[in-house]
Amino acid sequence: MGPVTGPGPGPVTGDVLISLDGVEKVFDVRRRTGFLRRETREVRAVDSLTFTVPRGEIVGYIGPNGAGKSTTIKMLTGILTPSAGRIRVAGIDPSRERTRLARRIGVVFGQRTTLWWDLPLIDSYRLAHRMYRIPDARYRENLDRCVELLQLGELLDVPVRQLSLGQRMRGDIAAALLHDPEVLYLDEPTIGLDVVSKARVREFLRDLNAERGTTVLLTTHDLTDIEQLCRRVMVIDHGRLVYDGPLTGLHEVGESERTLVVDLERELPPIDLGDAARVVKVEGPRQWLAFPARGSAAPLVARIAAEYPLADLSVREPDIEAVIARMYAGRPGV
Ligand SMILES: Nc1ncnc2c1ncn2[C@@H]1O[C@H](COP(=O)(O)OP(=O)(O)O)[C@@H](O)[C@H]1O
Numbered sequence: 001m002g003p004v005t006g007p008g009p010g011p012v013t014g015d016v017l018i019s020l021d022g023v024e025k026v027f028d029v030r031r032r033t034g035f036l037r038r039e040t041r042e043v044r045a046v047d048s049l050t051f052t053v054p055r056g057e058i059v060g061y062i063g064p065n066g067a068g069k070s071t072t073i074k075m076l077t078g079i080l081t082p083s084a085g086r087i088r089v090a091g092i093d094p095s096r097e098r099t100r101l102a103r104r105i106g107v108v109f110g111q112r113t114t115l116w117w118d119l120p121l122i123d124s125y126r127l128a129h130r131m132y133r134i135p136d137a138r139y140r141e142n143l144d145r146c147v148e149l150l151q152l153g154e155l156l157d158v159p160v161r162q163l164s165l166g167q168r169m170r171g172d173i174a175a176a177l178l179h180d181p182e183v184l185y186l187d188e189p190t191i192g193l194d195v196v197s198k199a200r201v202r203e204f205l206r207d208l209n210a211e212r213g214t215t216v217l218l219t220t221h222d223l224t225d226i227e228q229l230c231r232r233v234m235v236i237d238h239g240r241l242v243y244d245g246p247l248t249g250l251h252e253v254g255e256s257e258r259t260l261v262v263d264l265e266r267e268l269p270p271i272d273l274g275d276a277a278r279v280v281k282v283e284g285p286r287q288w289l290a291f292p293a294r295g296s297a298a299p300l301v302a303r304i305a306a307e308y309p310l311a312d313l314s315v316r317e318p319d320i321e322a323v324i325a326r327m328y329a330g331r332p333g334v
């Protein structure tokens with residue numbers, strides 16, 4: 001790939017779209033400690049954070065609750081100003097030129113909608129059309145595409161407050177994309193979604209990235225989101241970057257396990273499946289069995305069903321926190 005000569009149409013690979021250098025965010029939290037007494041405490045939400053994201057990448061941005069993920073995303077949109085360090089997104093300093101940056105980024109906060117609650121979904125899109133001054137043909141093309149791929153057709157005339165969580169999230173993702181952003185920040189976009197909605201959202205993101213070269217920064221607690229979308233993961237903890245690399249590396253650092261939750265018909269001694277799974281907890285007739293995440297649950301289920309009085313059973317996916325916890329266990333002193 002030769003050097004980039006000026007802005008041209010089409011995706012340009014290899015250039016850095018997002019860069020953070022020594023970024024910090026400190027919040028002053030004031031607390032009442034008694035009558036007329038207050039104490040100010042500093043919370044260092046993000047601490048000496050340095051990384052870059054090249055154009056066209058889908059990066060998973062993961063970490064336990066309170067790690068600083070949302071704070072990072074808010075700084076990358078310009079909603080929050082860093083206490084120290086330097087941020088550039090598409091060459092723009094987000095907190096200085098938030099409005100100019102807004103045309104080039106899309107944001108979805110899973111916990112909060114940007115849609116107009118009382119209005120039909122389509123009205124939010126019409127507003128975005130005017131607000132971002134999207135050329136008519138482009139707007140129509142993008143809207144049609146989102147409506148088709150996110151299956152929004154029957155929802156356009158429905159007031160947002162009547163949509164299910166999964167429908168609303170798809171509506172939010174479309175709203176974030178009508179103006180052709182180069183970067184899409186997704187903060188927990190699959191939280192609370194059912195399996196079908198999750199799959200639909202993932203497929204849409206994969207296509208968007210492949211066809212338009214849209215760069216995606218994805219925060220999620222769902223390891224499957226990461227497995228299916230991201231070759232690169234960054235793990236943040238206590239505001240610091242503690243891992244940056246392929247997901248496979250993360251798995252090696254902390255081999256993940258799935259859990260089989262087994263309800264027996266009565267209380268019994270721990271289920272014995274040899275090396276295939278181990279009982280990690282027993283509570284009355286319910287037993288929890290851990291088994292390697294890469295293995296299949298099917299043979300275990302078959303054995304338990306054949307050898308024990310089985311009443312009910314479910315499989316729990318490894319969550320990000322468990323993987324990270326094991327990552328620490330395997331690497332003391334990180
Ligand atoms: N506006 C705020 N004022 C004070 N503290 C905040 C504020 N926003 C976030 N924090 C604190 O900063 C830390 C990181 O929060 P956040 O970025 O939301 O984490 P995450 O998204 O990874 O769960 C937490 O300790 C949180 O309580």
Ligand SMILES: [Mg+2]
Nearest residue numbers: 069070071187
């Ligand atoms: Mg968050």
